[in-house]
Amino acid sequence: MNKSKLKYNNIMIMGISVFLFLLFFNPTIGFADNIPCPEKGYVTKLENGAISWGTGCITAKGKASPSKEDKGKSSSSIPGAAKTDATKNLISILKNIKIATNSVKEFVASNDDIMAQIENTISDVSVIKQHYTSDGALEIEVETSMYGSFLQFILPHEIIQIPEIKSIETNSDVQKQRGRYTGFVLDARGLKFEPSLYPVIKNEYGEEIYSAVFINREYAAQYGVCKYFCSMEKAVVNKRVGENPLVLKALRLGEDKNSIILNKSDAEKIEKLIERHSFFKECRVVIVLDQE
Numbered sequence: 001m002n003k004s005k006l007k008y009n010n011i012m013i014m015g016i017s018v019f020l021f022l023l024f025f026n027p028t029i030g031f032a033d034n035i036p037c038p039e040k041g042y043v044t045k046l047e048n049g050a051i052s053w054g055t056g057c058i059t060a061k062g063k064a065s066p067s068k069e070d071k072g073k074s075s076s077s078i079p080g081a082a083k084t085d086a087t088k089n090l091i092s093i094l095k096n097i098k099i100a101t102n103s104v105k106e107f108v109a110s111n112d113d114i115m116a117q118i119e120n121t122i123s124d125v126s127v128i129k130q131h132y133t134s135d136g137a138l139e140i141e142v143e144t145s146m147y148g149s150f151l152q153f154i155l156p157h158e159i160i161q162i163p164e165i166k167s168i169e170t171n172s173d174v175q176k177q178r179g180r181y182t183g184f185v186l187d188a189r190g191l192k193f194e195p196s197l198y199p200v201i202k203n204e205y206g207e208e209i210y211s212a213v214f215i216n217r218e219y220a221a222q223y224g225v226c227k228y229f230c231s232m233e234k235a236v237v238n239k240r241v242g243e244n245p246l247v248l249k250a251l252r253l254g255e256d257k258n259s260i261i262l263n264k265s266d267a268e269k270i271e272k273l274i275e276r277h278s279f280f281k282e283c284r285v286v287i288v289l290d291q292e
Helices: 003-025 077-095 104-108 112-121 149-154 171-177 217-223 232-237 264-271 276-281
Strands: 043-046 049-052 057-064 126-132 138-145 183-187 200-202 208-210 227-229 245-249 259-261 285-288
Touching: 049 077, 057 077, 077 104, 077 112, 077 126, 077 138, 104 112, 112 149, 149 217, 183 232, 183 276, 208 264, 227 232, 232 245, 232 285, 245 264
Parallel strands: 183 245, 183 285, 200 259, 227 285
Antiparallel strands: 043 049, 049 057, 057 138, 126 138, 200 208
C-alpha cells in the first residue's frame, strides 16, 4: 500500500470516528426526530415554547444548572431537573390555551380531577432537543400533542359521538359525488382571530354553520376541531380537506371573538351542500390566519 493511500484511509477512519463520537455523545446531533413538527402551520410563539396549530404539537423549554459544589463535575440530577422544568412550562402552556371563550385554566379551575388527568397524560413527554452550555447547564426541549387524551378531557360536552349512518348508493349517486367538496377551507386573514380549540362558524344572523351539533367527538379528539395555517397554498392541498375543498372568505368576527361570520350568500352556499354533513362530522376544516 503506497503512502498516499494509507494517508487517505487514516483520514477516513478519523472522520468516521469523530462522527460516531458526536452522534452518541452530543444529544443535539441526530436524525429526523430532532424536527418534531414538519409543516407546522400557524404557530403561536411563547417565551418558553410554542403551539403548532397545523400539527397539534406543543413544545416547551426547560433548563437546569449545576450547583456551586457540582460545577466542573458531571451531575446525574441535572437532566431530570431540566426535564421537570420543561414539563412545568409545558403544563403552563396547556393551561393558557384558548378553548372557546375561556381558557383551559379557567375550565379546570373548579375541577382538580381533570387537571390531574391532563398532567398525568403528559408525565412522560418526549425529549426532542438537549444542549449543554459552556457553564455546565442543560437546556432541554420537550414535546407533546394536544390531540388524543388532552382534547378528550377539554372539549365541550356538547360535542358528542355521532352514530355512523350507512346509506345505500345508486349509480347516479356515485356520479354526483365526483364533483362534491371534500373539506372546507376558511380564509380568516385580516380578522385578527386568535386560534382556539373549538371555533364556531356562523351566518350573519348568528345561526351556527359549524359547531358541536355537526362534529363527531371521536374525530375532534383525535384530529382537532380544525387546523390553522398561515398559507392558503398549503391549506388547500393539506390532506385534511381532501382533493376538492370548498374555499370561502370570512366576513368578520362575532361579538364573542371566537365565532367567525360568513356573509349571507356564502352561508347559503355551504348550507345547500349535502356533503357538508360528512366533512364537518370528520372535522375536515382548515382556517387560514395571518402569521404574527
